């Protein structure tokens with residue numbers, strides 16, 4: 001058991017003596033199913049919120065603090081110290097990724113290694129940015145040296161599906177650009193931060209990074225209400241993002257960096273390579289059980305190939321092995337949210353009552369912490385699964401005759417992150433790309449949707465995102481362009 005009894009504030013790991021909350025895993029360590037108790041975390045509220053706000057505000061000191069005015073090379077040294085310390089925690093963090101969120105061993109290791117690589121790449125990009133900033137350029141008689149400066153105090157909230165990697169894709173650029181940060185880990189994927197607390201404490205000046213625990217409404221709300229937050233950086237759902245923004249007393253002053261929901265479609269054209277399309281749609285819909293904002297969440301199959309596609313796709317889904325995250329070769333693993341199987345069941349019942357069928361044999365089979373992936377066909381707009389981001393193992397399929405049908409649906413959708421397009425004829429595909437890039441921010445040709453490699457911009461249109469992440473873009477998102485000018489006398 002891990003009893004997390006300290007939080008990070010003012011550069012100290014301060015002992016928490018108040019109430020605590022239990023952290024459970026949906027994975028059972030007993031034969032007669034019972035969730036496993038993993039440990040406890042502090043249940044924090046308003047007074048802890050006040051403390052971390054004070055700590056971050058003082059460290060920023062209206063832009064005059066040690067951190068925002070520190071030389072770039074010194075900030076880099078701190079970040080290098082942090083990543084060196086972090087690397088020693090790999091096995092511990094990977095263990096918690098498996099137990100807390102049910103991520104498979106290879107994917108947990110990948111999440112850790114990708115994060116380390118992300119930090120090194122961020123450092124390199126930051127050096128490059130600084131080199132470019134350090135030059136005067138002349139325009140219309142004025143010499144100017146453009147620099148990038150911090151924005152202030154950042155509140156960072158990450159998601160449960162990538163509690164390390166995506167959270168750090170906010171935290172690391174925010175810190176390195178000279179901001180000070182308050183971070184509250186996700187509800188599932190919280191204990192894995194414990195092995196990193198000392199690395200944070202020992203790497204950065206006091207108050208640069210502050211870590212609190214507790215429910216959003218108890219601790220994140222008072223932080224926002226303080227009016228001292230300059231940037232809300234959140235990856236999660238729109239509902240929380242809107243609620244938090246609304247609590248800020250001066251919204252004009254608040255900058256937003258948000259990664260939100262998506263309903264990425266795959267469009268499978270009549271001439272698509274079916275083997276490839278089926279394989280990519282399997283990984284696209286079901287890697288990490290579909291709990292990815294980039295997952296394929298609805299499939300549009302051309303009516304001329306639907307019978308064959310559906311049959312082969314459903315068989316492949318049924319063949320996917322389910323097991324605990326550390327078991328060799330597993331594809332499907334327990335769902336970390338205990339209530340998720342019930343939500344998925346509701347979507348299935350709603351769709352089947354309105355005319356869809358579960359077309360794979362094992363679809364909807366329940367265990368205590370899982371519901372086997374269901375391939376639902378045919379879908380229509382009356383069904384909840386057409387509109388809601390299922391974020392779990394359900395694959396809705398509909399057919400189309402004319403390509404304009406999925407394009408119209410995408411244009412009407414509230415989301416606009418990515419699309420996958422499967423087809424062979426470049427004469428059909430090329431003109432489609434020009435339309436698709438206006439509907440979403442990434443068009444994947446003959447491949448499933450994904451965020452990486454992290455050098456490419458990661459964003460979305462409409463309700464899917466505000467601001468752009470990726471190594472290069474995040475450094476810019478967490479900073480503002482300023483410049484020093486001198487006249488040519």
Ligand code: G3H
Pocket residue numbers: 161162166291292293294449450451452
């Ligand atoms: O949940 C959303 C993540 O950004 C997905 O990232 O495509 O690397 O799995 P990924």
